[in-house]
Amino acid sequence: MKTQDQEMLLKHQECLKRQREAVKFRIKKLSAKQTEITKKSSAMRESIRKKYEDIQRVLDEDLRMTLTQLEMEERAAVTALEDLMEKNCTIIQEIEQDLARLTSELAQKDILLPYSMDTEIVGRVMDLLSRTDPSKVNLDEPKADQILSLTNNMLLLIRSQTPITKRLIRSYSTEVSLDPETAHPKLIISPRGDSVTYTDTWQELPELPGRFDTTLNVISLQGFSSGRHYWEIDVAGKTYWELGLTYPTISRKGRAEDCWLGRGSDSWAVEFFDGEYTAWHGGVPHQLPVTKHFSHIGVLCSFPAGLVSFLGADNMTPLFSFCAGAFRDCLHLALCSGHDHNGTNAKPIVICNAPPPPSVFQNAQKC
Secondary structure (H helix, E strand, O other): OOOHHHHHHHHHHHHHHHHHHHHHHHHHHHHHHHHHHHHHHHHHHHHHHHHHHHHHHHHHHHHHHHHHHHHHHHHHHHHHHHHHHHHHHHHHHHHHHHHHHHHHHHHHOOOOOOOOOOHHHHHHHHHHHHHOOHHHOOOOHHHHHHHHHHHHHHHHHHHHHOOHHHHHHHOOEOOOOEOHHHOOOOEEEOOOOOEEEEOOOOOOOOOOOOOOOOOOEEEEOOOEOOOEEEEEEEOOOOOEEEEEEEOOOOOOOOOOHHHOOOOOOOEEEEEEEOOEEEEEEOOEEEEEOOOOOOOEEEEEEEOOOOEEEEEEOOOOEEEEEEEOOOOOOOEEEEEEOOOOOOOOOOOOEEEOOOOOOOOOOOOOOOO
């Protein structure tokens, strides 16, 4: 007979096998989902690409038809003017012949006989000049102006709809305000919670557990744990800044490296310093091949995709994206204004997705 211990071990063994099968089945489902997402994404990209090609074909055909019509009108007007010039050239030849004849007669006679003016040629010239008035041959300028106006309206419409990603990403805009209880004592947070400014004066503030005491950081009052969210940050006129997203567990005290945005595994950031952009996460720098000084930086996070993206929001230029996988905690917007650098970096960082002023910090909840 099996001892009681053996039976317990067998039961535990069976339990472990069932758990193993459950995990294997989950891996299988995850793999199937991975394949499904890859196929759907590929089909979506192909469909969008074809739509853009269709748009390009329609525009190319419309351009061809419009230019052809204008070219035909130009050709007709030029042909009409050539015909009128030919008529003028013909009568000039007749006048030249008459002049040559008169010159010859004058050279042969010593005494000029009474000469009657050839009124016929004068009449023909006057009639020709009337019929060949250049102002009577014109392009259809009102139609050309109308076409130009219509194409300008089309351009304005297209510009209003593009970049499509700009409209899409901005649809994820989420109101957020900065938490003054997390701000370093040398940072001034606006009453609305929408901007942070460096001051060289150490402010006498409560020493709270959540306050950064060395790095010039501040994080948002609100945290987010689901959905898609997008913020635009105004960094115009600044020579140094850092911004990104962080878990609430980021280190806040002392001079530890992971107190800086992107230097630990709890945060993702983009830094602008000395004219260069660097993306950071886990202490790993990614130098960005960007030379343009953007006045607005976009920050996008997608919980369904496990994505953190940074963009030059002036024209939605992709800067860097982190595929973070499944987020393990809620995310907060994080800003570092940097020192003023003798006045060259004194301007504030401003959040463009700030909430309306009446109740900035009321009813806001930390996740």
